[in-house]
Amino acid sequence: xxxxxxxxxxxxxxVEAIPVPMAAPPVMLPTPRRSWRPVLVxxxxxxxxxxxxxxxxxxxxxxxxxxxxxxxxxxxxxxxxTATASDAPAGPAIAIYGYGQGDLxxxxxxxxxxxxxxxxxxxxxxxxxxxxxxxxPLLKSPAAPALLSPDGGRVAVADARGPVHDVAIVDxxxxxxxxxxxxxxxxxxxxxxxxxxxxxxxxxxxYRADSHGDPRVALAADGELTLLDxxxxxxxxxxxxxxxxxxxxxxxxxxxxxxxxxxxxxxxASGGSTIVPLPDGHRLGGPAAWSPDGRxxxxxxxxxxxxxxxxxxxxxDGLAVLDLPTGVSTPxxxxxxxILGWRxxxxxxxxxxxxxxxxxxxxxRVLARLQPGNDxxxxxxxxxxxxxxxxxxxxxxxxxxxxxWWLRVLTLGLLLLAGGAVLMxxxxxxxx
Amino acid sequence: MLSEPAVRGDFDxxxxxxxxxxxxxxxxxxxxVPAAEDVVQxxxxxxxxxxxxxxxxxxxxxxxxxxxxxxVRRRRLERRHAGQPEPEPLVPLGPDAIAVRAGLARLRxxxxxxxxxxxxxxxxxADIADALNCRPGTVKSLLHRAHSALREHLDDH
Numbered sequence: 189x190x191x192x193x194x195x196x197x198x199x200x201x202x203v204e205a206i207p208v209p210m211a212a213p214p215v216m217l218p219t220p221r222r223s224w225r226p227v228l229v230x231x232x233x234x235x236x237x238x239x240x241x242x243x244x245x246x247x248x249x250x251x252x253x254x255x256x257x258x259x260x261x262x263x264x265x266x267x268x269x270t271a272t273a274s275d276a277p278a279g280p281a282i283a284i285y286g287y288g289q290g291d292l293x294x295x296x297x298x299x300x301x302x303x304x305x306x307x308x309x310x311x312x313x314x315x316x317x318x319x320x321x322x323x324x325p326l327l328k329s330p331a332a333p334a335l336l337s338p339d340g341g342r343v344a345v346a347d348a349r350g351p352v353h354d355v356a357i358v359d360x361x362x363x364x365x366x367x368x369x370x371x372x373x374x375x376x377x378x379x380x381x382x383x384x385x386x387x388x389x390x391x392x393x394x395y396r397a398d399s400h401g402d403p404r405v406a407l408a409a410d411g412e413l414t415l416l417d418x419x420x421x422x423x424x425x426x427x428x429x430x431x432x433x434x435x436x437x438x439x440x441x442x443x444x445x446x447x448x449x450x451x452x453x454x455x456x457a458s459g460g461s462t463i464v465p466l467p468d469g470h471r472l473g474g475p476a477a478w479s480p481d482g483r484x485x486x487x488x489x490x491x492x493x494x495x496x497x498x499x500x501x502x503x504x505d506g507l508a509v510l511d512l513p514t515g516v517s518t519p520x521x522x523x524x525x526x527i528l529g530w531r532x533x534x535x536x537x538x539x540x541x542x543x544x545x546x547x548x549x550x551x552x553r554v555l556a557r558l559q560p561g562n563d564x565x566x567x568x569x570x571x572x573x574x575x576x577x578x579x580x581x582x583x584x585x586x587x588x589x590x591x592x593w594w595l596r597v598l599t600l601g602l603l604l605l606a607g608g609a610v611l612m613x614x615x616x617x618x619x620x
Numbered sequence: 621m622l623s624e625p626a627v628r629g630d631f632d633x634x635x636x637x638x639x640x641x642x643x644x645x646x647x648x649x650x651x652x653v654p655a656a657e658d659v660v661q662x663x664x665x666x667x668x669x670x671x672x673x674x675x676x677x678x679x680x681x682x683x684x685x686x687x688x689x690x691x692v693r694r695r696r697l698e699r700r701h702a703g704q705p706e707p708e709p710l711v712p713l714g715p716d717a718i719a720v721r722a723g724l725a726r727l728r729x730x731x732x733x734x735x736x737x738x739x740x741x742x743x744x745x746a747d748i749a750d751a752l753n754c755r756p757g758t759v760k761s762l763l764h765r766a767h768s769a770l771r772e773h774l775d776d777h
Binding site for chain 1: 631632635636639640643644647648653656657661664665668669713714716717719720721724735736739740767770771774775
């Protein structure tokens, strides 16, 4: 017998010796029919939730136009989901605040209006769009310069991208923007609103390419004081007032205080002007500087060693109040450097982290806080100065309005996809 | 083809014809009767869920060899960790069968399966390749190696 035969026989013997137990054939148990009900219910809930987010537009203005306004104790942080004032206007604002661009390209500048109810937030989209593009050496870039009217109903917006062609006036109640042309290729600085919010003072000068979008360089030398009457749309130039960089209307709107170089002038409606002596190293504190009783002007103390005023650059170092009848100036106890308005005898000011109330004597009291967030930085803060006298400060919540268009489009796309998937699943089930 | 309308009748006939050979194939490959029975039951159950299988016998062989190989690999790991000895033979055998069994125990599962398919089922190299899911050239190599190893054991007796 060959090895092959021996092997074959041995394999057979070995295999036949394997005891094979008899077992009944397996039975396929009926598998429970898969129910689509939970999936369909979940899909319906998702669709309802998303639809609720979509149908909230356009939102009706919710902020009260009259009555005491509310200042939020904590301002809402940066968000890309804030509705725009043009898409979903929310009425007059108590404040606007702006975010400069962060360190990353998608962290775009934003200017936000806080409604007079203290809880509605809207992005003033034209100011965000007109923000200065990122400049490599600077990296950070603010939204366009803007100025909130005293009644909080309008925002004037210039342009930080280069030469300015118009001043845009955004109506926060209707969301509409009206453009008021300026001489082509200008540098513009928004100076002050009249107390009744009907006139806007701004400075205009030929644009200088070496200014990197900062108008002060051109305006310090050639800035021409201009008044825009919003009722008629007519602009008028105030003769003999070149180099104006700051201005403030008197409470009756008949006098305009302007800072020209180191000189503070009061321009009267009748055409005359007087010069107000300023303490050394002080200058007019911006559009909200004049107190409601007309007796005081808030001043900014300029840091020692600041660059020349003639170039338009200086660093604020503190605040003071000038009593106009007596000419006495009193320094204030605060680290805030930007004047926001008045509340009785107290001056409202900000250091861009907090909004403080500064009494004539004694320490400042914190009223509200701002949150930069998302690696952004607070670039500007302004209050509706006609509404600061009796506003209340409280935690008001956050209402950012309906979703922005890109999120709506994205959601709609996802809804269509989900709907298509559900339809396909149902169809397949029917075929089975 | 095991088509759906004829499922139960065809399946029962296939089971009656192939259960024992498949258990033997599995047992030769794994060296364990209980494991072989489990593997074969699982494979038949899996076949019930596969109405698309055109050649069920060939599919069964492939599935049995594949699952037995996995079982042996897993078992080896368990033994290595548990330190368990190889199982003792169950049935008294002649000297050649004992030699072959000793030889098979030293081979890899795929070699064992190849020996079973060649010397017990008398399958062609092409069919063995189909069952082992490899090329006929690989079958030649597997058989040559297994044959040489077993012949040494036979010569020793």
